[in-house]
Amino acid sequence: MSKPIKPNPPSVSRESAKKINQSVNTSQRKSDSQHNSQQDENIVKLIKSKIESLKEGLKTYPIRELVEHAEKFGPYLKLQRLETNQIRKFLDAINRLKAELAETGDFSKIETEVVLLKPKLAYAAARQRAAKPLNDVMSVAIDVVRDKEDFERLVQLIESIIAYHKAEGGK
Numbered sequence: 001m002s003k004p005i006k007p008n009p010p011s012v013s014r015e016s017a018k019k020i021n022q023s024v025n026t027s028q029r030k031s032d033s034q035h036n037s038q039q040d041e042n043i044v045k046l047i048k049s050k051i052e053s054l055k056e057g058l059k060t061y062p063i064r065e066l067v068e069h070a071e072k073f074g075p076y077l078k079l080q081r082l083e084t085n086q087i088r089k090f091l092d093a094i095n096r097l098k099a100e101l102a103e104t105g106d107f108s109k110i111e112t113e114v115v116l117l118k119p120k121l122a123y124a125a126a127r128q129r130a131a132k133p134l135n136d137v138m139s140v141a142i143d144v145v146r147d148k149e150d151f152e153r154l155v156q157l158i159e160s161i162i163a164y165h166k167a168e169g170g171k
Contacts, residue, residue: 043072044133051140058141058157059149066153067160073137074164082130084162090120090138091162098155107148114151118142134161 047069054060084091094117097110104110118139125135138158145151 041076041133043069043076044136047073047137048140051137051144054144057146057150058144058153059147061153061157063156066157070157070160071164073133074161074166075168077130077134077161077165078168080130080133082128082134082165084165086128086131087121087124087134090117090124091158093117093120094155094158097151101148101151105148107151110151114142114145114154137161 050065050069051058051061093113097113097117100110101107121131121135121138124131138154141154141157145154
């Protein structure tokens, strides 16, 4: 008896197989990206709601929680393709105010400039969509800065966010 003849499977060229794999991988990355994007957008809401809940000002933001939030938010900003040069004027203004406060010790001398940080961020966000999440979070934070201790916590917040952004490979 002769063996039944098995039909040959349709041949798929290496090039076709490669294209199929790329298509599957791209679809999976898009799905993962959308899931991560939704998850990451929640960090913006989480930080904003935490800051809004601080009845005694930003100084009452528990430092461990602040760092934990920054640890998630920094990489999110990297995924949004935020580059520090896009917010350079804001960061320069923060550092200038930090130095001025260290020199004088008088928050009332910088209070107006602290409030005017909001338009700097709004401008950066209007020019570059990637800066919008940072604008959303920092605007809420600036709104609750009322004294030197609040400002110091604001500086810690932005420095932590930028540190984790850079650690993730942000430029």
